[in-house]
Amino acid sequence: MSKSPIIIKAKDCFPFENQEGNGEAIQYFISNQQKLNLFHIGDLHKDDDLEIAYFNTKDAKWYAGRLVGEAHFIFKDVEYKIIIKPRFGNLQLFRMLEEVFNIKLTKSKSSIKKQDDYQYLIKQLIAFLWLNLLSKANKHGIPKHNVTKYYKGAIVRGRLDVRKSIIPLKVEEKIVSRYTEKVVDSNISKILLKAYKILKADYKLSSIKVSLGAKNAIEQLLASSTRETYLTELDFKKVKYNDIYKSFKPVVDLSWDIIKKKNFSNDDDKSSDSFSFFIDMAEVWEIYLRTILKRHFSKSGWKLKKDKIWTYQNKDFKRLLIPDIVLERDNNLMVWDAKYKRMEFDYYDYDRADFFQIHTYINYYHQSKNVIAGGLLYPLSKEFNTDRQFKNKSETLFSQKTTKTKYLIDGIDYTDLNEEKVKREELNFLSRLTELQTY
Structure with a gap:
């Protein structure tokens, strides 16, 4: 196995550099599309026509698709790193995200522009998106729902339950009453809290300035005392949103993407060095255009x-x-x-x-x-x-x-x-x- 990885670079929608002799590795990258960790910033999820890379017969070259990010993997006992950057630069990507989320980045633009560790940059971007989606969603607090509870005692709490009171009244001289109480949605809080812990441990979330809205939401999650359990796809699919909490869907979806982060490797290679982090520039571009057009034309x-x-x-x-x-x-x-x-x-x-x-x-x-x-x-x-x-x-x-x-x-x-x-x-x-x- 080589000591340092073979690096294959490209800008999105442009041909790969250093592709001569590395066509098989690029094909392997394409064939493992389902193993990519693709992080969404909205609910568009247009994966049906997703093309991570393709071979252009006109000039006989491999071209990157619309994803930007980095994949590090082993192919035929050789380490490879594929890096796809935004063709208009990191500053423009972050500017579009500033427009979408109506917020200024706390990081200096010069440091973003000079960032060489692209995996680090993508991880920081994901952490930044998560915090801002959480802050945007936290208008009415962490999602809660009504739960029916019963109280047995000498006084009525809520409404008297006559049927359940018959025996306690004779035996204990107590009555049973029924009342409703709002409790934190356990599935949503578990998903958000798990994602928060992963981001804090692996994505350097602590290095990003947290807004008051996001800080308040995190404090609520930590105070909810939700017991940490193994989360399944069924837990995620069971999540329901009433009208007041619909704003939480984007951050819960992103949290689930973070939790289920996949290993970019073949079935025999479970190396922790095999990773991938990507975002879809077509999704960013569409949401960005929707944002600026809505803001501009709403005035008229x-x-x-x-x-x-x-x-x-x-x-x-x-x-x-x-x-x-x-x-x-x-x-x-x-x-x-x-x-x-x-x-x-x-x-x-x-x-x-x-x-x-x-x-x-x-x-x-x-x-x-x-x-x-x-x-x-x-x-x-x-x-x-x-x-x-x-x-x-x-x-x-x-x-x-x-x-x-x-x-x-x-x-x-x-x-x-x-x-x-x-x-x-x-x-x-x-x-x-x-x-x-x-x-």
């Missing part, structure tokens, strides 16, 4: 819709349509799909399936609403300019004059990235979409 009366549309109900070919972003004002809609793919305005960047998917969504809504605009939104890898945008925008759907729906490919210019430019390009992007309201 638009509302963000969350639609799951079953088409052809009761038919063998029924299908579920889930548009990424739908904005509604009165009878007017804007329909967008967030695509975290390479967009350099080359011919092959315009995916045929994506094209048909967004047109399906737009045509569905056209049946009952006025769709004023729609299209695909990307992180742009080539500098934005107005001449190119003219070629990526149609004033009517299909360039036919049958509708007034504008169709376009747009996004945020992430070339030559720095903090000042990111803010400027976000505003430019939002301004371009705002202009579409003139109908």
Whole structure:
């Protein structure tokens, strides 16, 4: 076995470096997709089309997919480390998360940018996400539910239970009453507490500044005196949320991901050195876009819709349509799909399936609403300019004059990235979409 691992690096959606002679190791990495520790920041979980890496026949190279993170494993008695970084840098990833959670990172941006230990960075990111999801959820305290309890004594507590009081009244001169008491949901508290202990021991949670909301929730968990037991998938699936505690679902889901952390190795190799930590950049990109679009367009009366549309109900070919972003004002809609793919305005960047998917969504809504605009939104890898945008925008759907729906490919210019430019390009992007309201 080699003394130091062979390192294979890539930026997401770009070819791997040092892939010559390491194709088999990359294939092994792909074939063990189910063993990846994939941590979600929301409830999108679009794993159905997840592609961690693929072979591009056009240039005969292995390309990374949309996941970022690190996997360390043994293959044919050789150590490998695969590192996939955000193609626009760590600062942009953390900026998107700041927008999603509406919070400023306590860590200095310079230290994030210079961080070489990517496993450490991903672990810190997971711990940061967990704390902020917990703080965001803790509006009404740790989830509780009502439990019926009985009291036997000389006074009534709650409501008298006549049937249960007959014998005690004769024998002990006591009555039985029934009352309800709110108790901490044991499954939720066990899952959260277990995740907290793992994060504290293995993810350096203590090095992150904890908000008052998260601190209060942790204190409640520790005070709940929940007996630590072995947690199963059934315990997780049995978790129910009433309306007041629905905000806890994201942090409970992330906690379960942390608890069930898998070993990235073959069945014969149970080495503790075989690990993987990944997050889905497509998920981050979509939630980020939803956040900034909702915040921006709500000022002018638009509302963000969350639609799951079953088409052809009761038919063998029924299908579920889930548009990424739908904005509604009165009878007017804007329909967008967030695509975290390479967009350099080359011919092959315009995916045929994506094209048909967004047109399906737009045509569905056209049946009952006025769709004023729609299209695909990307992180742009080539500098934005107005001449190119003219070629990526149609004033009517299909360039036919049958509708007034504008169709376009747009996004945020992430070339030559720095903090000042990111803010400027976000505003430019939002301004371009705002202009579409003139109908």
